[in-house]
Amino acid sequence: xxxxxxSPRHKVTETGTPVTLRCHQTExxxxxxxxxQDPGHGLRLIHYSYGVKDTDKGEVSDGYSVSxxxxxxxxxxxESATSSQTSVYFCAIGYGGSARRYEQYFGPGTRLTVT
Amino acid sequence: AQSVAQPEDQVxxxxxxxxxxxxxxxxxxxxxxxxxxxxPNRGLQxxxxxxxxxxxxxxxxxxxxxxxxxxxxxxxxxPSALVSDSALYFCAVRDGKGSQGNLIFGKGTKxxxxx
Numbered sequence: 001x002x003x004x005x006x007s008p009r010h011k012v013t014e015t016g017t018p019v020t021l022r023c024h025q026t027e028x029x030x031x032x033x034x035x036x037q038d039p040g041h042g043l044r045l046i047h048y049s050y051g052v053k054d055t056d057k058g059e060v061s062d063g064y065s066v067s068x069x070x071x072x073x074x075x076x077x078x079e080s081a082t083s084s085q086t087s088v089y090f091c092a093i094g095y096g097g098s099a100r101r102y103e104q105y106f107g108p109g110t111r112l113t114v115t
Numbered sequence: 116a117q118s119v120a121q122p123e124d125q126v127x128x129x130x131x132x133x134x135x136x137x138x139x140x141x142x143x144x145x146x147x148x149x150x151x152x153x154x155p156n157r158g159l160q161x162x163x164x165x166x167x168x169x170x171x172x173x174x175x176x177x178x179x180x181x182x183x184x185x186x187x188x189x190x191x192x193x194p195s196a197l198v199s200d201s202a203l204y205f206c207a208v209r210d211g212k213g214s215q216g217n218l219i220f221g222k223g224t225k226x227x228x229x230x
Contacts, residue, residue: 004158033217042205042222043159058217090158102147102166102209104218106158 003027004107006091012113019078021110023091025071031094032074033104034058034066036087043090049074081114088112117142119189119206121221128196128228136191136224138206147209148189149218150180154202162204165189176200196228 003026013019023032034046035058045058047066055066063085067075078085091107118141128134140146147166151159163174170182180191191204203223209216 040222043220045217045219048217092159102216102218103149103161103164105161106151108158109156 004091004093004105006089006107006110008110009108010111012115013081014115015082016080019081019112021076021089021091021112023074023076023107025074025093027093028071029093029095030071031104032068033092033094034064034074034076035090035092036060036085037090037109038087046076046089078112081112083114086112086114117208117210117219119148119208119219119221121204121206121224123224124222125225125227128226130198130228130230131195134193134196134200134226134228136204136206136226138189138191138221140187140189140206140208142208142211144211146182146189147216148180148182149207149209150174150178150189150191151205151207151220152176152202153205153223159205162191196226198228198230201226201228 005024007022033048035043037043044060046064047058049055049068065077089110092104094104120139149164150162152162153159162178163172165172165182173179178193182189203225205223206221207218210219
């Protein structure tokens with residue numbers, strides 16, 4: 001799994017509460033991504049990072065923020081969780097080298113339920 | 116805008132028979148195409164990619180994919196299906212934005228291989 005861990009793996013939270021999901025990688029990759037997976041939608045990009053403190057929005061960024069203060073950690077925050085944010089969240093890293101260029105490798109996922 | 120389509124929500128195959136999971140793409144410029152597999156309760160795993168070169172790309176677990184420029188297709192194939200191939204399969208295309216390029220995923224095709 002390219003040394004990617006996600007925490008927590010499961011979380012149940014109430015509407016309106018803040019939630020932070022953590023992605024940790026051990027291989028010093030420059031590129032990191034947060035996706036959400038929902039039935040009928042496949043994977044959709046929330047935010048991505050191309051270096052420490054360098055982040056940008058993806059397709060479905062409303063209601064989410066991210067931070068990357070260290071190469072190894074990429075945090076996803078739901079400032080005020082809503083039921084529409086119930087989903088499975090995946091973190092991924094991207095290889096920048098020529099041999100594995102453009103490939104992404106995924107963590108095990110976090111299942112978030114907002115009640 | 117770049118996009119991929121997976122026209123089949125589900126594909127059913129008998130064990131030992133050849134399998135095909137379809138993907139069509141729409142891109143401006145050269146397409147960079149990918150296949151991923153997701154087993155239950157797991158993250159996505161990289162199978163193979165096409166960037167340039169031979170139209171037939173070989174990947175992990177005996178899978179291969181055929182790039183067809185005239186039909187804008189990138190179908191995933193395997194000569195002899197196994198029950199253990201049952202999973203969710205995603206086609207993806209590189210977005211092209213930025214130096215790394217994000218991936219845009221299809222909605223996924225569920226492959227069911229029966230004994």
